[in-house]
Amino acid sequence: xxxxxxxxxxxxxxxxxxxxxxxxxxxxxxxxxxxxxxxxxxxxxxxxxxxxxxxxxxxxxxxxxxxxxxxxxxxxxxxxxxxxxxxxxxxxxxxxxxxxxxxxxxxxxxxxxxxxxxxxxxxxxxxxxxxxxxxxxxxxxxxxxxxxxxxxx
Amino acid sequence: xxxxxxxxxxxxxxxxxxxxxxxxxxxxxxxxxxxxxxxxxxxxxxxxxxxxxxxxxxxxxxxxxx
Numbered sequence: 001x002x003x004x005x006x007x008x009x010x011x012x013x014x015x016x017x018x019x020x021x022x023x024x025x026x027x028x029x030x031x032x033x034x035x036x037x038x039x040x041x042x043x044x045x046x047x048x049x050x051x052x053x054x055x056x057x058x059x060x061x062x063x064x065x066x067x068x069x070x071x072x073x074x075x076x077x078x079x080x081x082x083x084x085x086x087x088x089x090x091x092x093x094x095x096x097x098x099x100x101x102x103x104x105x106x107x108x109x110x111x112x113x114x115x116x117x118x119x120x121x122x123x124x125x126x127x128x129x130x131x132x133x134x135x136x137x138x139x140x141x142x143x144x145x146x147x148x149x150x151x152x153x
Numbered sequence: 154x155x156x157x158x159x160x161x162x163x164x165x166x167x168x169x170x171x172x173x174x175x176x177x178x179x180x181x182x183x184x185x186x187x188x189x190x191x192x193x194x195x196x197x198x199x200x201x202x203x204x205x206x207x208x209x210x211x212x213x214x215x216x217x218x219x
Binding site for chain 1: 159161162163200203204206207210211213214
């Protein structure tokens with residue numbers, strides 16, 4: 001499938017909107033605003049046509065290829081942003097709560113998150129290998145015992 | 154000089170703002186709901202049409218109109 005046509009002074013790229021979201025096409029276009037004149041056309045549900053006309057003398061094939069690469073770049077960025085949306089929101093909420101706990105006083109959503117975290121921490125096995133006990137507390141008795149043995153000798 | 158900007162991709166508000174910003178270079182107006190824009194140049198400018206399209210896109214980016 002040939003989705004890149006080169007004319008006298010511009011390159012015309014045809015994009016399938018099922019593969020690339022409109023936001024992705026806008027984002028890729030913005031990158032090229034300094035290098036080329038851009039015109040968007042077509043049908044956002046069937047076929048999006050992007051016309052790139054370089055502002056200065058430039059290899060049209062290379063320009064078109066770089067635009068297609070930028071589409072993949074932003075397409076991937078968008079997908080990852082969607083995948084990590086929840087975790088990013090959670091981290092942000094956690095940071096807000098840590099810095100200003102008063103924010104949760106009137107907010108039911110924050111209260112629910114805190115309750116959930118508390119339940120999680122209760123369900124978590126408490127220190128099964130005694131890692132959380134400070135060294136002094138754990139070995140103080142043994143140390144004192146040895147000292148006493150040395151004194152008696 | 155007429156430009157037809159596809160209404161599915163270009164925001165009317167951004168076009169109106171671009172027309173205001175381009176007042177020093179040209180006089181223009183939106184002719185119809187299909188976003189056909191007429192530009193009357195004050196001075197000869199070879200790339201004004203393309204610059205106008207890019208400017209509209211740029212405005213849409215800055216204002217998150219998309």
